[in-house]
Amino acid sequence: MRDFLSGIVRLRRGPWEMLATVLIALGVVMLMQPLFLWAYTWSFLVTLTGTVMFLVVSHFPE
Template identity: 55%
Template sequence: MNDLVNRFLRFRRGPWENLATIVIAAGVLMLLQPLSLTLYSYSFAIMLLGTLMFVIVSKFPE
């Protein structure tokens, strides 16, 4: 567990890009689900957050 935290705190591109991709995918799943209007309402904001994260993180060093 400590190794995982250390990898994220070093601001390397790989783990943060993976996290941003997961956030984008969660937003898409929230958009496509038919059960909750609340999840649907927040889906665009979540996808936007993931996209902004990806743009910022792509500037991090390898």
């Protein structure tokens, strides 16, 4: 956990890509669930944020 947090602070690619991937997956799960309207409403924004974040982070140094 300490390595993950230091990678986030130092703007390293690995931890940020993992965070972006989790956001994309969370947005897809929010889109497919049938119970909560608020989750469906925010799913596109969460997926879009994760995708844009992944595109930006892919240019960070390793």
